[in-house]
Amino acid sequence: MRRVALKIAYIGSKFHGYQRQPDYRTVEGELLKVFKETGIIEDTWKAHYSVAGRTDKGVHSTANVISFITDEEIYINKLNGLLPDDIKIVAEARVPYSFKVRFPQTRTYTYIQPIDPFYGESIDIDAMREAINLFIGEHNFRNFSKRNEKNPNREITHVDLKCVDDVLVFTIEGKSFLWNMVRKMVKALLHVGYHELTVDDIEELLQPKELRQYIRLQPAAACGLILSDINYKNIKFKESQYAKDKLAGYLKEEYLTNRQKMITDKHLIEILKSDNEPLTTTNKKIKG
Structure with missing residues (x-):
């Protein structure tokens, strides 16, 4: 055995x-x-x-x-x-x-988010980078979880945000995470980028008080999340x-199929929109 x-x-x-x-x-x-x-x-x-x-x-x-x-x-x-x-x-x-x-000693999640090509305003990467640094260290993540946890405190050891070819790549590392925590962190950062939340709002959300009924954070789409690494002390894997x-x-093969669908959808949008209609989505606030 x-x-x-x-x-x-x-x-x-x-x-x-x-x-x-x-x-x-x-x-x-x-x-x-x-x-x-x-x-x-x-x-x-x-x-x-x-x-x-x-x-x-x-x-x-x-x-x-x-x-x-x-x-x-x-x-x-x-x-x-x-x-x-x-x-x-x-x-x-x-x-x-x-x-x-x-x-494990650490878990690393990577989140892939294409920048919305239909949005009327450019995304504020600098504000997002300012906000993302607030997550480093130990905090109460109650407002970034889907449910009430006995111990909502978690420690984030590393965060990073890169923008590559109109795609945002978030990297978040910690020992453990609450349910939906990473996806809600990403969603909050996107709201900061589109000026729907402020950096101060993120700081407030990290305080140990219940704010989920006032600032409603839906988790970012599951399809963008990757559990990309797990490390254990003194354990070496043979790859x-x-x-x-x-x-x-x-x-x-899946990529080529999905890319064809995506390009077809874009052409359908172009055909369906009126000549004077801007190809943008509505800026929706999330407070309240």
């Missing part, structure tokens, strides 16, 4: 989240189906199976980690051959029996570039 840790990459678009659910296609459901088929896991409770993060519907991952005890040898290529095209095991590690997969390449190949 030995405990192993596997790093899982998946494209969340066609999954109803990570956690297994009856009558829904989930990442965990597909993984456990293959593990049981190959005899690696017969019973999740007896195998002490656990996962680092239960990502929501539509969220992607390049680094989620699962761990369990097994007698069987792990052959990544064989398992990946049985898994769907949108899930791949990309790394493995032998870990101590005491290994706690749910408690499989072949598995990563297989998933990248699947993504290239």
Whole structure:
């Protein structure tokens, strides 16, 4: 018997989240189906199976980690051959029996946000960069969560915002996160960028008082969120570039299909709008 840790990459678009659910296609459901088929896991409770993060519907991952005890040898290529095209095991590690997969040193999320091409005003990147620095350190993130938490305090160790080819790339690193926390942080920053919230509003939201009924933050779309890295003390994973390449190949096909749809939609908008109508969306306030 030995405990192993596997790093899982998946494209969340066609999954109803990570956690297994009856009558829904989930990442965990597909993984456990293959593990049981190959005899690696017969019973999740007896195998002490656990996962680092239960990502929501539509969220992607390049680094989620699962761990369990097994007698069987792990052959990544064989398992990946049985898994769907949108899930791949990309790394493995032998870990101590005491290994706690749910408690990494750091988790890193990446959020991808195209700048709204239909918006009438340019986005204020400088204001967003000023606001994003307020998140660094330990704060009460109650106003950035979907539900009430017993302990809403979390520590953010690193944040970054880059603008590449009209796409905003947010990187947020911490030890643990509340439900919807990253997506609500991103949404708040976008509101700052479009002057719908101020930097002072972000500072106020980080105070330990309930403001969710006054400043209503909807989470940013799940499709832009990637659980991009998880690190553990003294654990080194053996990466499989072949598995990563297989998933990248699947993504290239999906990308071309989605790009065709996106360009077609843009042309449809151009055809449908009147000659004098500006191609912009309405500036909507979120307070109140």
